[in-house]
Amino acid sequence: MKTVDVNIELNELLSSNRMYNQLSVSELVEKVLTRQEGILTSTGAVSVSTGKYTGRSPKDKFIVNEASVENLIDWGSVNQPISSDVFEKLYSKVLTYLKDRNELFQFKGFAGADTGYRLPIQVINEFAWHNLFAHQLFIRPTEEELLTHQSEFTIVSAPTFKADPVVDGTNSEAFVIISFEKRIILIGGTEYAGEMKKSIFSIMNFLLPQNNVLPMHCSANVGNEGDVALFFGLSGTGKTTLSADADRKLIGDDEHGWSDNGVFNIEGGCYAKCINLTFEKEPQIFSAIKFGTVLENVVVNPDGRLADYDDTSLTENTRAAYPMQAIQNIVEPSVAGHPHTIIFLTADAFGVLPPISKLTKEQAMYHFLSGFTSKLAGTERGVTSPQVTFSTCFGSPFLPLPAVEYAKMLGEKIEKHNVNVFLVNTGWTGGEYGVGKRMNLSYTRAMVHAALEGDLNYVETTQDEFFGLAIPQHVPGVPDQVLVPSLTWEDKSAYEVKALELVNKFKENFKKFEGFDAQLAELGGPLK
Template sequence: MKTVERSLIKELNEHNNMHINLSVAQLVEKILRYQEGSLTSTGAIRATTGKYTGRSPEDKFIVKDEVCADFVDWGKVNRPIEEKVFDNLYRKVIDYLKEKDELYQFQGFAGADKNYRLPIQVINEYAWHNLFSRQLFITPTDEELENHQAEFTVVSAPNFKADPAVDGTNSETFILISFKKRVVLIGGTEYAGEIKKSIFSVMNYLLPKRDVLSMHCSANVGLEGDVALFFGLSGTGKTTLSADPYRRLIGDDEHGWSPNGVFNIEGGCYAKCINLSEEKEPQIFNAIRYGSVLENVVLNEKSRIPDYDDTTLTENTRAAYPLENIDNIVSPSVAGHPNTIIFLTADASGTLPPISKLTKEQAMYHFLSGYTSKLAGTERGVTEPQATFSACFGSPFLPLAPAKYAEMLGEKIDMYNSNVFLVNTGWTGGSYGVGNRMKLSYTRAMIHSALEGELNSMETVKDEIFGLEIPMHVPGVPDEVLIPKKTWNDQTAYEETAKSLALKFHENFKKFNNASDPIKEAGPVYQG
């Protein structure tokens, strides 16, 4: 790979007060000195992000040029923007940052496997964003830093706001990716998640070109070396369910699956904090300590104790912390090929089974469908769950056509005989507003049985609407919970709701008309 175009970046690097690779302690000092955040009772930094408390997908663009024009799956997700628009904003942002008293630069890597990692640098206007970057990406050793040459750069200027009429953006906010210049340009938003997800999008473009499947999933490994993947969109439980005291964590959100096995793309975790408690999620709760970053979490003014139940600022409260803050991790974050693959969905309709074993064709159908309910706070304007289909459980971050990732996954399932399950962490006993969220203890029990192989030979019953094979018994879970219909008081309402969801699956899958007939036929039985 060629290194990033350096002309404008060089201007920033020559800034008199460009702080490069500050330690955690130094960054914390800067954050407190400039009142960018507050120190909490746990020693973590709490920062708020103003009016943007989630991603801004309508403001994300990819520069359409000769480098990527023939490869990117252009459309609503991958919105094209002209090169001259990027160049104009790039110049403006650099000029803006050059006037700042202090800037911060982090140099590190994306990708724990040294054969496939991407050297990156992140240049920030805020010290707390730089601390976030340091905790989320992979920090080099002193020796690695000596030879570090960034191949992609993120430039983040949250206080620089675009003028759509002049700059050609959708709003004051912009997240622009140039694969030609190897630069991500972020402005107009303080939400730190844009930094993390922009690099994930970059990796989703680069890795498949090297025969590596990039995945929006968490991963862990058992005592005997068995590897599990957990796919799912934000809020479905990837971080929570992969943080298992009896299994070692590989990573909580982004991975690559190479011919060597699975590797984490990141060096940290970005966990949702809503209703976090030590009792329910001890690993995450105890990982939030000195050096961690809490985003939009409400604090007690006097004690500075975080109130994880308070949604005053947003439901999308977050914690960023390094993997080292969790005791049982794999270091480095690499492991073998997956034995078990879990597709997580938070079904707000309350009609999908809490767990079902998928055939290969069903696995491909549900991977391409990527159904879940978009939860409040993960994106601007989302205030209650909305049914959504996100191809490969990560459509907002996939520059290539979903079929490319699905094809690679299917090949690997065949090659390594991986078992695949669909797990609903959403509602039971009724839809959102009537039923309740599935108990975490039940979901953990189901996943434990799947990982231990107990469900491979378990007697199943076929769901009449969705055609899914539901285990009739799972240790630790009441039998009636396994069959959604049995948990509803109003059977007519259940039928209507389930059939409505089945039709949504069929309607969504029409866009995959090139899929094989066996995959198309693996969807819901009910056709309307």
């Protein structure tokens, strides 16, 4: 797709003497403080509040239905269409609105650490702290790169502009609209900075497959021998904890591409959750929260400006945005070879999935498409049944293309590069939630370590009777009986009931993919 020049109105905005271009971290922090957008914490981080919106607003996200993408996008509740006419009118209104602002901020950078696939972007912000966020989360150009930088996508963010749904054709006051032909991301009505990060990821999920690059919602690290590992998993599965390894260097914590050259980070920073954060649990994240870091919706005590990471009065989705360089044990640039090992993480509250199992290519594609975990909403009120969650490709909100296209690419790359794939259950053992207990973290770490070291590549396995998964008979540091779910349950009949219940959940969810490949459901899915 050819680059489309931004329109005259945008060029006028960019050339305004009220536009601050490529400010440094120190300059942006000064602006945040003088504009009273936030405060400094005891560690020097900038603390801000996002107001009404403390997370993404998926019902307010749209893609412009343009001729060049009309037959490519997987339209539906995730990718909602909006007309070019509606977009252009709203876009013009937002630009006119921004012209009246006293100060605006521009950042130029990149998405994609591999220079062969990176996307030059620019971000135009109404808020200084949003521009600081962009500076920390995206890849920052060198002075030399900045001289030749030609933006191919532009984010225009106007959080204080509130849309009128009746007049502007939106669903609410907030809107996140992507135009692939205009190469514009238009954001308004929400102060949540994560919309910028995830919009760029959505764009990369559309653009990268055109170059045979698989975009992935995962963390990645690499060992001393160059062995790359990918960690996929939804919230609560332990992805951050298990991918942070003192003996391995971090490539990135959230978004990656897998090209013919290997794996690369899409971002230049981390957007880490801060809920209940302690140095003991997450030393990397805790230590990264210093000058230049943006803390979102973290309650700060007035006395001493100490951040209270246990306080959820604003939201449980508290976040810290900081550059990769705030972490010591990283790969620079964030590029590495092809994966040796892929780990799919799930937290099964049914207590029936094996704590670790080795997947065939077909099973890997099946579980990639399924993206299963269990969320336990409201456990403090005594909820005893799990909330089943399936997030396609472990990132369904960010997939513009049909999910099966990503799964096919994954299968092809697994086969081509002979990658070992494991499903690791960090959820419950010995019974469902409320009966059994959470898997021992030390056991999970031992299993992941064994997988990464290649100890499980040739070990003898037994087949799980319900899911058809290959369960290793022995894992160093883990009792053998822990490896087989049925052996950990006292009530065998209750185990079978729960196992069949989860099997049926998987099959019901996978029906939407059966038209793609019925054989995949047969070879990759449950046996029962």
